[in-house]
Amino acid sequence: MAQKVLDSLKAxxxxxxxxxxxxxGDEIAWVKRDHLLAVATWLKTDPTxxxxxxxxxxxxxxxxxRPLGVPLSQAWTEDKPRxxxxxxLRSVTHRYRIRLKIAVLESDPSVPSLAGLWPAFNWQERETxxxxxxxxxxxxxxxxxxxxxxxxGYPLRKDxxxxxxxxxVRRDDLPMNPIKVAREHKPEHK
Amino acid sequence: MGVxxxxxxxxxxxxxxxxxxxxxxxxxxxxxxxxxxxxxxxCCGMEFMSVAGPKYDIARFGAEVPRFSPRQSDLLMVVxxxxxxxxPAVKRVYDQMAEPKWVIAFGVCASTGGFYQNYxxxxxxxxxxxxxxxxxxxxxxxxxxxxxxxxLMDRVQSGRGHSQLRAKREQLIAxxxxxx
Amino acid sequence: xxxxxxxxxxxxxxxxxxxxxxxxxxxxxDLMTVNMGPSHPAMHGTVRIVxxxxxxxxxxxxxxxxxxxxxxxxxxxxxxxxxxFPYTDRLNYVSPMINNCGWAMxxxxxxxxxxxxxxxxxxxxxxxxxxxxxxxxxTCIGASAxxxxxxxxxxxxxxxxxxxxxxxxKVSGARLTHTYVRIGGVSKDLPDNxxxxxxxxxxxxxxxxxxxxxxxxxxxxxxxxxxxxxxxTREDAIATGCVGPIARACGVDYDVRKDYPYxxxxxxxxxxPLGTTGDCLDRYLVxxxxxxxxxxxxxxxxxxxxxxxxxxxxxRCSLPPKKDTYNTIESMIRHFKHIVDGIKVPAGESYAFVExxxxxxxxxxxxxxxxxxxxxxxxxxxxxxxSTAGQLIQDHxxxxxxxxxxxxxxxxxxxxx
Numbered sequence: 030m031a032q033k034v035l036d037s038l039k040a041x042x043x044x045x046x047x048x049x050x051x052x053x054g055d056e057i058a059w060v061k062r063d064h065l066l067a068v069a070t071w072l073k074t075d076p077t078x079x080x081x082x083x084x085x086x087x088x089x090x091x092x093x094x095r096p097l098g099v100p101l102s103q104a105w106t107e108d109k110p111r112x113x114x115x116x117x118l119r120s121v122t123h124r125y126r127i128r129l130k131i132a133v134l135e136s137d138p139s140v141p142s143l144a145g146l147w148p149a150f151n152w153q154e155r156e157t158x159x160x161x162x163x164x165x166x167x168x169x170x171x172x173x174x175x176x177x178x179x180x181x182g183y184p185l186r187k188d189x190x191x192x193x194x195x196x197x198v199r200r201d202d203l204p205m206n207p208i209k210v211a212r213e214h215k216p217e218h219k
Numbered sequence: 220m221g222v223x224x225x226x227x228x229x230x231x232x233x234x235x236x237x238x239x240x241x242x243x244x245x246x247x248x249x250x251x252x253x254x255x256x257x258x259x260x261x262c263c264g265m266e267f268m269s270v271a272g273p274k275y276d277i278a279r280f281g282a283e284v285p286r287f288s289p290r291q292s293d294l295l296m297v298v299x300x301x302x303x304x305x306x307p308a309v310k311r312v313y314d315q316m317a318e319p320k321w322v323i324a325f326g327v328c329a330s331t332g333g334f335y336q337n338y339x340x341x342x343x344x345x346x347x348x349x350x351x352x353x354x355x356x357x358x359x360x361x362x363x364x365x366x367x368x369x370x371l372m373d374r375v376q377s378g379r380g381h382s383q384l385r386a387k388r389e390q391l392i393a394x395x396x397x398x399x
Numbered sequence: 400x401x402x403x404x405x406x407x408x409x410x411x412x413x414x415x416x417x418x419x420x421x422x423x424x425x426x427x428x429d430l431m432t433v434n435m436g437p438s439h440p441a442m443h444g445t446v447r448i449v450x451x452x453x454x455x456x457x458x459x460x461x462x463x464x465x466x467x468x469x470x471x472x473x474x475x476x477x478x479x480x481x482x483x484f485p486y487t488d489r490l491n492y493v494s495p496m497i498n499n500c501g502w503a504m505x506x507x508x509x510x511x512x513x514x515x516x517x518x519x520x521x522x523x524x525x526x527x528x529x530x531x532x533x534x535x536x537x538t539c540i541g542a543s544a545x546x547x548x549x550x551x552x553x554x555x556x557x558x559x560x561x562x563x564x565x566x567x568x569k570v571s572g573a574r575l576t577h578t579y580v581r582i583g584g585v586s587k588d589l590p591d592n593x594x595x596x597x598x599x600x601x602x603x604x605x606x607x608x609x610x611x612x613x614x615x616x617x618x619x620x621x622x623x624x625x626x627x628x629x630x631x632t633r634e635d636a637i638a639t640g641c642v643g644p645i646a647r648a649c650g651v652d653y654d655v656r657k658d659y660p661y662x663x664x665x666x667x668x669x670x671x672p673l674g675t676t677g678d679c680l681d682r683y684l685v686x687x688x689x690x691x692x693x694x695x696x697x698x699x700x701x702x703x704x705x706x707x708x709x710x711x712x713x714x715r716c717s718l719p720p721k722k723d724t725y726n727t728i729e730s731m732i733r734h735f736k737h738i739v740d741g742i743k744v745p746a747g748e749s750y751a752f753v754e755x756x757x758x759x760x761x762x763x764x765x766x767x768x769x770x771x772x773x774x775x776x777x778x779x780x781x782x783x784x785x786s787t788a789g790q791l792i793q794d795h796x797x798x799x800x801x802x803x804x805x806x807x808x809x810x811x812x813x814x815x816x
Binding site for chain 2: 437438439440444445465466467468469470473474485488489492493538542554557558560561564574575576811812
């Protein structure tokens with residue numbers, strides 16, 4: 030939609046941008062992790078950019094990514110980064126949209142936090158941490174948001190089984206309509 | 220030595236849980252004045268609002284007044300999906316209610332988990348509390364809810380709700396212990 | 400975490416410690432921690448707020464969502480694109496058709512079908528979306544009014560909502576969770592006599608709205624409880640990602656139907672109401688005005704709807720006609736593959752969004768060429784609005800939490816996905 034946004038971004042921060050692309054009308058820029066805060070601050074404050082409205086923050090887990098109909102070289106292999114953290118931004122005045130993507134390795138899943146620039150990303154980064162385990166450095170209050178603290182693991186990762194429940198309430202000691210009640214039986218829950 | 224009370228079916232339990240005139244009258248009063256605690260979580264809440272609304276009036280059956288305190292209510296309607304995070308809250312609300320109390324699992328998510336089979340949805344609220352009447356449907360039509368309410372009222376009248384049977388059983392065990 | 404000295408300053412009405420009288424200095428009141436939820440009578444779904452209050456005034460709050468997290472994203476990875484429609488219904492369950500349309504839009508965008516959807520199908524989508532928007536606003540305003548003590552408007556709006564549900568049931572087969580839209584169009588055509596029924600219902604709904612406005616707009620109690628409560632500035636609204644009626648009440652002129660038009664919205668005329676102060680009363684007035692605009696859009700669509708197909712004639716995403724399925728082996732295999740393997744969406748990623756009842760509802764899908772998405776993320780406006788709730792209830796009374804929460808219209812299914 031607005032290729033000039035990507036061109037301007039590449040012109041101002043050539044070292045920070047790995048590459049850019051445009052898919053189905055969306056502009057995508059791959060940003061290096063160390064330069065993320067500088068790029069984001071520039072996108073927010075520069076008068077020609079003015080990306081002041083945050084849209085979403087999420088993460089893609091590329092484990093076993095093997096798309097059909099494209100060459101096998103695009104499939105995921107062990108040496109490629111496993112996670113891609115995506116930030117989508119919108120400009121109210123210029124009506125641009127852009128998606129920033131940061132490639133993150135599994136061994137070091139951390140990304141600088143953008144919650145200081147756009148308050149909406151406070152909760153959305155907590156959600157990404159909760160679901161994928163990406164740590165956001167500089168986040169004021171990084172804790173689980175959807176799941177409870179006793180939950181172990183990060184469920185939206187591809188290696189977490191869908192139906193693996195971790196119940197909070199123990200089920201085996203509840204006196205649910207006991208079928209057989211003899212005199213000697215003493216329910217344990219009392 | 221002592222009373223051996225075994226039963227394999229809820230209906231057979233009615234044989235030894237014979238009710239007196241006083242019990243029958245008090246059950247009649249209870250069934251027509253159920254105070255509901257609508258534990259509303261999800262989409263079924265919209266159908267609950269419709270059931271309580273002017274067209275499918277639940278007030279005709281005496282169950283008009285929703286009491287938002289477990290101490291003051293006797294029918295816990297679990298409306299909508301119950302998640303694992305919600306489990307302790309449901310159990311706590313149920314424990315805080317005074318006897319006799321009944322539970323309706325409203326909607327298929329509260330009955331069996333519905334089509335949500337994942338790491339956070341409890342497969343039915345009967346994992347943590349005993350349920351008297353299950354209402355399937357996603358969401359159930361208001362007529363289904365009223366049908367379930369009438370079914371529950373029959374159970375209340377005959378003394379076969381879970382908490383009523385529990386009380387009866389404990390009463391008989393205590394009586395048997397005294398005899399023994 | 401503020402230290403006790405700062406908290407005491409906050410508690411004692413922002414006076415400096417040296418200005419306190421002796422009694423106040425010797426007997427500082429303690430703060431109390433109160434738990435609100437997760438099951439509370441405000442019928443907005445399940446959210447827990449841990450409040451730290453000084454008497455009735457909120458000093459600190461911790462909003463905890465997640466009690467209805469039904470794992471939409473994880474379930475989507477195991478279901479075909481058509482099987483995900485019921486999951487999207489249950490996201491914003493007061494306006495389900497809009498979620499369906501959003502999901503269909505993102506799949507069509509990935510397949511490149513956006514411009515070949517038949518006109519009649521687009522008009523039907525807009526009609527049912529606006530009907531769902533009407534049910535959303537009726538429920539929101541009705542429930543909020545009831546919590547403030549106005550039981551009458553709740554019942555009147557419920558009566559109007561029943562008429563909408565009956566019509567939607569005639570169209571799709573279900574009162575609440577319709578699963579009506581399909582990739583490439585809609586699943587069934589409109590029933591006979593639909594235009595006359597809808598026109599009659601809209602006339603009756605307009606009469607009900609007049610009654611409720613008379614009851615609420617000039618009502619001193621209602622205005623006192625809503626005006627000036629939970630105000631949000633325009634810059635805060637943009638920075639915190641607020642969209643929909645909440646942002647429009649603050650003066651942010653953003654409506655997806657106008658700014659990034661989709662479907663046939665460019666062909667209907669409607670206004671976007673804007674507020675000024677961003678408090679609860681403005682949000683209520685914006686929603687009432689949007690109801691009137693939706694009624695006007697529906698009347699225009701009924702006049703302009705053309706005849707034609709309701710599903711795009713593309714073998715990649717449409718099922719073959721039944722008589723072919725039962726008589727030819729190729730159609731039977733095609734039908735079988737569509738149902739079992741799903742509609743094959745080519746590899747890529749895309750973000751498509753619609754104007755939901757609460758604002759910009761978007762779906763970010765990563766497709767990998769099979770019939771099941773690799774990742775399906777839902778950008779839910781309720782989640783973003785709930786994150787501002789902690790800021791909005793600061794320094795207000797506990798009683799003010801009720802109108803603030805009501806007017807945010809936090810739908811649990813959408814917030815917790």
